[in-house]
Amino acid sequence: MPVPPSKHPARRARRKDVRPSEIREAALALFSERGFAATRLDDVAERAGVGKGTIYLYFPNKEALFRAVVRHDLLPNLEALESVADSESTSATTTLRTILFALLAACDRPISAIPKLVIAEAGNFPALARFYVEEVTARGRRLIERVLRRGIEQGEFRSVDVTLTVPLVVAPALMLMLWNASLRPYAQAPVDPAKVLEHHLDVLFRGLAPIQTYP
Amino acid sequence: MPVPPSKHPARRARRKDVRPSEIREAALALFSERGFAATRLDDVAERAGVGKGTIYLYFPNKEALFRAVVRHDLLPNLEALESVADSESTSATTTLRTILFALLAACDRPISAIPKLVIAEAGNFPALARFYVEEVTARGRRLIERVLRRGIEQGEFRSVDVTLTVPLVVAPALMLMLWNASLRPYAQAPVDPAKVLEHHLDVLFRGLAPIQTYP
Amino acid sequence: MPVPPSKHPARRARRKDVRPSEIREAALALFSERGFAATRLDDVAERAGVGKGTIYLYFPNKEALFRAVVRHDLLPNLEALESVADSESTSATTTLRTILFALLAACDRPISAIPKLVIAEAGNFPALARFYVEEVTARGRRLIERVLRRGIEQGEFRSVDVTLTVPLVVAPALMLMLWNASLRPYAQAPVDPAKVLEHHLDVLFRGLAPIQTYP
Amino acid sequence: MPVPPSKHPARRARRKDVRPSEIREAALALFSERGFAATRLDDVAERAGVGKGTIYLYFPNKEALFRAVVRHDLLPNLEALESVADSESTSATTTLRTILFALLAACDRPISAIPKLVIAEAGNFPALARFYVEEVTARGRRLIERVLRRGIEQGEFRSVDVTLTVPLVVAPALMLMLWNASLRPYAQAPVDPAKVLEHHLDVLFRGLAPIQTYP
């Protein structure tokens, strides 16, 4: 019954409102490495530098922590992308380049593991999958569609079906993200993601270029 | 004289060498739905129509079953693709189309869940990840590279860096596969994968088209 | 992940259909000593001579085990009492004596701890409390009422309100049962329960005796 | 100049020596509902309107709180009963009536749950059980014995063994108390406790009446 005295007096000094973030960060790191089921909350606690029970002060259970991890940073980042995309001061071409390189840059941040996690666990967490589809996938799709439409209106792209084009635009960037989050450590000679993306934009923009008509 | 009871005469009558396949199939189906950790061997056994202990007659443990599931069908399918790719009777353009539509067709088969599984579990099964990288990813990459090189030599494509081009070619097809295996059930208005792929090929081939020089 | 081989080959030899009884018996013994919450399932398992997980083969959770423990032996015993009570071959006086001494005899059996358990946990298990009230308490009450009515009709007892009389009849026996199951080990000079019951019947029957009228 | 924050001025203003009572009252209420183990100290603190840590300022641990809850009000009440019983100004019959109705009246107060609690937890807290047996049960027994003896001496009762008679006298009242504290909420048509007690006294006093001898 009795609990012996603890030995981490320094911990309590930290501001209590950063605890949830620290726990989420630790959880994201471990979920990324091992997936949801294979991550033990003990390890999350240790990595966050808190006691095992502390997690439960901020998250009612493991699944809720997982949801929080997935949802927390996604929308701010998506909104940042949207504001970039909808500032019409630049060409659609430049905007797409900016967006895709922003995705590439995100590969160095923990958040880049989230797509892998959601893909892996969609079957076990339908509500989360729906959230992701509606708030991330669909919103991202509409974002790209707007840019593509603007490009077509401004004569940068030929008149393609934007709905069919979105996947082509984002697929290489997403693949780099997934690759980065899962198989890259096991690959021998990694290709330079930035070069791939540059090449992708080159081929894509040629493929979308207005058809030259000669008088 | 009474005959001793014999409860499962039918089961034993089946050819014993189909058991492993049945177990692998059941396991693949469940791993696809729930992932490796969340799949119970009881459920695999039930779905395969065998007793729980029977699995251990053919696979030493759960991880080995997972490896077998991942490895079993991949190489035959890859070899089939390779033989298609290397039959030089057709244009590179046609070959690529054939390959990508073969990937799309695989989306209706259980095997299509394997990339998702490998991506999800790479961190937990390094040996499997290495196998996949070397025997599937790298081999597939070389396969596409050969076709691209042939296309360049034959004047179908302009002279691009094939290593950088491979991801562009396959990314949309892989994305469709992953989407299909995870988030599609939660999406509202699904796009037609075949149309996407057709559009992808259209844009890709325009993007790779030899640069027109005018005299 | 892997579980090392076990070391209780002999256990499996027992007939599997006695397992639930063994587990219930062990659980009843421990619940009686410590109450529901303070009883660890590990201890139940150890006492039953089975592994910890074995309990879950027969009972879905601790609460279900508790319910099973409470419900299992009650009804058969109550039915036995009812058949005694309703065999009208003897006087109501004798029948009551038989019933109360049967309750006293039950004090030496584990089942005698059940009233204590139910009283203690009624607040936490309303469904169980309702079951007990309806199937044990109310049924027992009706049983005694029938005997009392018979006694009145046969002129053994004066014409009392049987509903009000039932508690008077059973209270001392129940108190002995509760005493036995909880505080008796801590008492110094125990009174002889049989003597108490005998005295109770003496006083009770005098108190219920028909009023003598003299001509 | 700003005034430093002071969040709970009202609480601290309360006389500090009422805190323990408030905590005991809250604890008694919750222990009664749920039992010792199932009651969380958080809930006790909340109900008492204090912080969780405050409990430990007055009680070294949960068990000590339980002991305090059990012991606090018992002795004063018992003493009150004793002073009633030992004021010889009335008949033993009236005294017994007064005592039993005092017990019945206590059923409406939280203290009435204590017998249930002690019965439930005797096995886990032997020291408490011994206290209860010696200071409550035995003392109560002696109290009733004195009254019975007085009644016999005064010719109100026939010459019975008082030790054997005590349980008969108190059992119905205790049963009403236990019933009230546990199963009553689940019963359909409750009997009127006062009527039961009145009937009990009627039957008891007839049963104890001196035997009429006719010259």
Add this chain to the structure above:
DNA sequence: CATGAATGAGACTTCATTCAT
């Protein structure tokens, strides 16, 4: 060969207790 009852390590979760503020 095949089975499924049995096992126990291990994970999630709770909550009594502590202590810096």
Add this chain to the structure above:
DNA sequence: TATGAATGAAGTCTCATTCAT
């Protein structure tokens, strides 16, 4: 004095694995 965030021991329950039949 009072608080409540933090802790970690301990309990319930799951499930991969074994083995007697």
